[in-house]
Amino acid sequence: MSRRTLSDAEAQERASEQRSYLWGFALALILTLIPFGVAAFAEWRPLHLYLLIGLCAMVQVVVHFRCFLHITLARNKREDLQLILFTALILLIMVGGTLWILFNLYYRMMPHMLP
Missing domain, CATH: 1.20.58 (Methane Monooxygenase Hydroxylase; Chain G, domain 1)
Incomplete structure (x- = not known):
């Protein structure tokens, strides 16, 4: 070759x-x-x-x-950065919502075990 x-x-x-x-x-x-x-x-x-x-x-x-x-802050890379930030936002909402629901259930099911 x-x-x-x-x-x-x-x-x-x-x-x-x-x-x-x-x-x-x-x-x-x-x-x-x-x-x-x-x-x-x-x-x-x-x-x-x-x-x-x-x-x-x-x-x-x-x-x-x-x-x-x-990935930089250059004009031609902004779409990539926006896509990554949107993905991070969706993941944050999913993880935060899951934790919120789990802690709320824990609080309602076992209030006597709270610190």
Whole structure:
């Protein structure tokens, strides 16, 4: 098989994309290891640990959108971003509604077991 040689612009774009993937991988790895390390080796209160895990998860979502999915605030990518935000809204409504119903049932069925 013959390999096609890349022009300078294509080679530069490919190098930029590979750099983006490597940065994304490194950041995702760091943002995963931080909560694992704190949970395994530090004795934090559970609330602080949950907040750290949630913060690292949110930052990791942004890293994945930017580095792997190439979702930015540029004009031509706005439709992709709107689709993702709408999907997140639907998931939030479904999860929030489910939790609301379950806690309401728990409150109505076992009021004597409430803290």
